[in-house]
Amino acid sequence: MALSPSSRARGLWWLSPAGAVTLVVLPTLAMALRLPDDRFREAWGTPRWLHGEYVLLLLAGVAVFAIASMVPLLLPRASQARPWPGLSPIMRQRLVLASSVVFWATILGYLAYLAVGVARGARPADFVAVLVSQDTLSADLKEVFAPVAGVTTMTQVGIAYVVIGTVLLMDGPVPGVYRRLAVVGGAALLRAFFLSERLAILELIIPAVAVLAMVAAGSPRVWLSRATRWAPVIFAPAVVAVFGAFEYSRSWVFYQARTGGSFVDFAVERLSGYYTTAYNNGQMLYMFDAVPGRIPLRTLEVVWTAPVVEQIGLYDRLSPGASPALQELLAQKANPEFNNPCGLCDPFLDWGAAGGLLWWALAGLLLGLAYRAYCNGSVYLVLLYPPLVTGLFEVPRYLYWTQGRLAPALVALALIGWWATRNPQRAPFEWKDMLRV
Numbered sequence: 001m002a003l004s005p006s007s008r009a010r011g012l013w014w015l016s017p018a019g020a021v022t023l024v025v026l027p028t029l030a031m032a033l034r035l036p037d038d039r040f041r042e043a044w045g046t047p048r049w050l051h052g053e054y055v056l057l058l059l060a061g062v063a064v065f066a067i068a069s070m071v072p073l074l075l076p077r078a079s080q081a082r083p084w085p086g087l088s089p090i091m092r093q094r095l096v097l098a099s100s101v102v103f104w105a106t107i108l109g110y111l112a113y114l115a116v117g118v119a120r121g122a123r124p125a126d127f128v129a130v131l132v133s134q135d136t137l138s139a140d141l142k143e144v145f146a147p148v149a150g151v152t153t154m155t156q157v158g159i160a161y162v163v164i165g166t167v168l169l170m171d172g173p174v175p176g177v178y179r180r181l182a183v184v185g186g187a188a189l190l191r192a193f194f195l196s197e198r199l200a201i202l203e204l205i206i207p208a209v210a211v212l213a214m215v216a217a218g219s220p221r222v223w224l225s226r227a228t229r230w231a232p233v234i235f236a237p238a239v240v241a242v243f244g245a246f247e248y249s250r251s252w253v254f255y256q257a258r259t260g261g262s263f264v265d266f267a268v269e270r271l272s273g274y275y276t277t278a279y280n281n282g283q284m285l286y287m288f289d290a291v292p293g294r295i296p297l298r299t300l301e302v303v304w305t306a307p308v309v310e311q312i313g314l315y316d317r318l319s320p321g322a323s324p325a326l327q328e329l330l331a332q333k334a335n336p337e338f339n340n341p342c343g344l345c346d347p348f349l350d351w352g353a354a355g356g357l358l359w360w361a362l363a364g365l366l367l368g369l370a371y372r373a374y375c376n377g378s379v380y381l382v383l384l385y386p387p388l389v390t391g392l393f394e395v396p397r398y399l400y401w402t403q404g405r406l407a408p409a410l411v412a413l414a415l416i417g418w419w420a421t422r423n424p425q426r427a428p429f430e431w432k433d434m435l436r437v
Helices: 005-010 017-034 037-044 052-074 089-119 124-133 151-156 158-171 177-194 199-216 222-229 231-259 263-288 298-304 314-318 326-333 346-375 379-394 407-421
Strands: none
Touching: 017 052, 017 263, 017 346, 017 379, 037 263, 052 263, 052 346, 089 151, 089 158, 089 177, 089 407, 151 158, 151 407, 158 177, 158 199, 158 379, 158 407, 177 199, 199 222, 199 379, 222 231, 231 263, 263 326, 263 346, 298 346, 346 379, 379 407
8 A cells, every 4th residue: 555656745635734733723713713701601611811813813823834834845856756655674674673672662661650650659449440430530640640750751752663663564564563552552541541641642643643644545445545635524523532532531420410411512512622722721821921031931841841951940940930830820810620721822922923923934844844755755754754743733732842742752763763764885874864855
């Protein structure tokens, strides 16, 4: 099921930066604008802060991002005759070896994470109680398994394993990869359920889907190729179903006795609430948290939450008293339960209106280059772009790209990509080879 050269050049519209962001932002933002203040208060316990002037700024951000991301697609393309992903024998061999290292690093991370939880008091009875009650909201497991610098980092390289494993399988069979993918996915699924960390499983599923879709789009089976191009229509009900499955134990058990109604209505309203309140929170932060001269926070979150840097509180030292805690501001003016800060809004909060537009233009250009190289089969971006797709779909709620949880996977994939493509007969490595446009 390899892609033809023409299919590879076009790619998939909904995996492109412009297509993915437009697909998710426009309908969710329109939904937030349609709802009046009383609906915000009744459904999600927050006043509506969102208004037209700020919405125009957000739409301008989407527009400059989309336009900038499409600029690289206008450049001349190199002819690529080999199928996608088109691994050479030496690349494939090295990726197989690297995947084993990444897999065992992930397993070691999860074992260490479990050991930390046990040391903090977690017992088998706690997990059984959650299974019986189907209530993860009121359980204390999330507190017991609070992130640990270094340990949680190792579990995040599981993203890298899923990407490498899926790419290898799309290039040909590899013994043991299916089993290892099931182990890594199962560990993330348990983490998503017991710790109410839904992102732990989504950040594995979305990159895998990104790889599978690129291959399926070039399938000789016409129905499969066409279905892949219309996949968002197919995925929409699946997204609601997956969200509802996790939300059942995360919040439905808690709210059922208080609100009544059907679970389906609750799940749909809850899902829409995560997006509408995110835009609303972004407007609120822009109004009450835009402190002049403050050091950028969320667009540089990977820096401020890095090991040691976070422990010594470097951000607070460099920018003392510049910003109240998000939860504190939500408690005063919104609803702490819906705490998504709005990733689309963060660059404007950190850099101002003009700086935010420039930030989105630069992000669009870089992701456009990455997407183009991904479609062209550059091994670096075949590995690096799929995790970035997660950030495209989550941009209404938060900036996934700048979070520390993504950094370990990207670093691992970059190093593995360098090693896999390094020609022993031709050194040194040149950075221009990374895009291979």
